[in-house]
Amino acid sequence: MKSIVELENAATVLKLLGDKTRLTIIGILKQRECCVCELLEVFDTSQPSISQHLRKLKDAGMVREERRGQWIYYSLNQQSELSGLIEDILEHIPDQLEKIKMIEKSNPTLRCGC
Amino acid sequence: MKSIVELENAATVLKLLGDKTRLTIIGILKQRECCVCELLEVFDTSQPSISQHLRKLKDAGMVREERRGQWIYYSLNQQSELSGLIEDILEHIPDQLEKIKMIEKSNPTLRCGC
DNA sequence: TTACTATATAAGCAAATTATTATTTATTTA
DNA sequence: TAAATAAATAATAATTTGCTTATATAGTAA
Numbered sequence: 001m002k003s004i005v006e007l008e009n010a011a012t013v014l015k016l017l018g019d020k021t022r023l024t025i026i027g028i029l030k031q032r033e034c035c036v037c038e039l040l041e042v043f044d045t046s047q048p049s050i051s052q053h054l055r056k057l058k059d060a061g062m063v064r065e066e067r068r069g070q071w072i073y074y075s076l077n078q079q080s081e082l083s084g085l086i087e088d089i090l091e092h093i094p095d096q097l098e099k100i101k102m103i104e105k106s107n108p109t110l111r112c113g114c
Numbered sequence: 115m116k117s118i119v120e121l122e123n124a125a126t127v128l129k130l131l132g133d134k135t136r137l138t139i140i141g142i143l144k145q146r147e148c149c150v151c152e153l154l155e156v157f158d159t160s161q162p163s164i165s166q167h168l169r170k171l172k173d174a175g176m177v178r179e180e181r182r183g184q185w186i187y188y189s190l191n192q193q194s195e196l197s198g199l200i201e202d203i204l205e206h207i208p209d210q211l212e213k214i215k216m217i218e219k220s221n222p223t224l225r226c227g228c
Numbered sequence: 229t230t231a232c233t234a235t236a237t238a239a240g241c242a243a244a245t246t247a248t249t250a251t252t253t254a255t256t257t258a
Numbered sequence: 259t260a261a262a263t264a265a266a267t268a269a270t271a272a273t274t275t276g277c278t279t280a281t282a283t284a285g286t287a288a
Binding site for chain 2: 233234235236237238
Binding site: 019021045046048049052053067069070071 | 245246247248249250254255256
């Protein structure tokens with residue numbers, strides 16, 4: 001059985017996913033946790049812009065954050081009651097492997113090769 | 115296999131469904147085609163407001179319209195490539211039977227009982 | 229034709245959204 | 259400690275959205 005989400009909460013999730021940047025972020029986080037500086041490699045926008053999108057997603061309970069040293073890693077919140085809805089939506093959009101490759105190629109969290 | 119929708123088109127659909135009124139409309143149309151005056155019974159807003167929401171849904175290819183005499187009936191566009199995504203989303207929201215009852219009780223397209 | 233009903237469209241406005249730049253906070257490292 | 263990096267927050271401007279009121283269009287029926 002599918003999880004049922006209150007209409008108001010569903011609308012909130014859908015509105016948040018109804019933005020290309022955020023939908024892409026969620027598509028990336030489905031595959032891989034990321035910090036802000038990694039996401040920055042993928043989008044043509046500023047750091048505060050990414051942070052603000054992540055904050056909205058976090059406020060809605062859609063993503064988790066975890067600081068590890070200098071970086072704060074974001075990941076999908078699997079515990080959320082919204083999780084089933086989000087995953088069902090993600091099954092309808094193209095995978096974001098291209099973006100993942102961009103992140104791993106630039107590898108912003110590693111400055112030297114050692 | 116799930117139908118895949120271009121990220122941009124998916125974002126458009128999600129943004130449109132990210133509004134309580136439109137999400138409810140789509141939930142109702144899943145069960146039953148409706149004309150504007152029927153939908154008006156359910157929402158606390160004006161006729162132009164409902165018409166404007168329907169127009170956006172139509173422009174995005176999510177609903178069909180069909181004039182029958184005085185009334186224009188709206189229904190989900192099952193032909194759309196967006197159909198699979200929309201149906202998967204609707205499985206996560208409460209059914210709108212309460213609203214359907216309101217429509218059928220007030221029965222605005224029938225003025226007399228004959 | 230005239231009157232009435234259903235719906236669409238237009239114009240205007242207030243609220244919400246998203247990006248930008250500047251600044252602050254937290255952490256690491258020299 | 260001071261400098262550098264990562265990220266958050268604040269303030270603001272531009273754009274978008276969703277409502278309202280007023281009006282136009284289309285069909286029905288007297």
